Amino acid sequence: MNTQISEAIIHWPHVAPLLQPAHTEEEYKALVEALDAVLDAGGADESHPMARLADYLGDLVAEWEARDPMPEGAPPLEVLRFLMAQYGLKQVDLTEIGSQGVVSEVLHGKRNLNLRQARALAERFGVSAQMFL
Template sequence: MTSLIKQASEHWRYVAPLLAKPGNEDDYDALVSALDELLGMVGEDEDHPLASLVVHLADLIEAYDEARRPIPAVGGVEVLRYLMQEHGLSQADLPEVGAQSVLSEILGGKRQLNVRQIRALASRFGVSAEVFF
């Protein structure tokens, strides 16, 4: 047995949980906690000895999230509704889109956002215009 394998086998029970895919929420939470702790140690130092472990944990967590918590595809109108709700805005509070009747038609699906409106909304909310397409 090589010295590397000997060292790995001696410490495997401590290291293995950090290398395995999370099978449930408890495993996931443990990986997230471990990643937070590692990020505190490693920071932005890509040459840190544990930097590759940070990347590995992040990949495992991301894969689990994508498999169990997919981000739904939403259209521009849904994004606009969400932003209005988050900012406590009514239709009258968005004159950059147009008259309240225009906004009502957009939210009701009778009219689509145009490029000018999208640019104005992106500027107003500080988001990329792409979120409205």
Template sequence: MSALIKQVAEHWEFVAPLLRKPKTEADYDQLVEALDELLDLTGEDEAHPLNSLVDIIGDWIEAYDLEHRPMPVASGVDVLRYMMREHGLTQSDLPGVGAQSVVSEVLSGKRQLNLRQIRWLAERFGVSVETFI
């Protein structure tokens, strides 16, 4: 038996709970808590020896989320409504989309956003153009 495997075998009972993909909500919650602790410990140090464990646990949490908590698909108009609400904006506050009547037609589904409007919105809100497509 190699020295590395011997060390792993000696410490397995202590690290095993962190080295299992989550199968239940309890497993998931345990990994999220562990990840939070690890991130507090590693901070911004990209060379920290525990960063590989952070990556592994993060990947497992992400995979569990994708399988069990899929993100709903939002249209560009849905995103625009949300952004307007979050930023406290009215239809008149979006001159890059057009006059208030144009924004109203976009929000009601009578008109689609064009590429120029999408680019303006992406720049206005500091997001990628894909957000509104």
């Protein structure tokens, strides 16, 4: 095995997480940070060895940013499900709404969000509370 491959194998556990598509806002931010670092390290120059990595990371960032936008005027439940998908959240993560039973009822359309819940979700996601009412 040549030295280059040996080095790649040793460092792969540290590199691999940076080369995967983002599924959460945190992963997206990490990709942007990695892209910025690669560009600063010379990847902005097309003749630099890091240019291909910059292109790849740029594609991953663009993929996240091109996700389907939330439909204008969508019903509150659809808005909540959309945001949950975008942030990679599960029912258990929605502590702003209340207990698991309450969250389940909301997500199954058996219960509407109240003003307190809508405000808490709006703060969490950085959107207007009106979107949940």
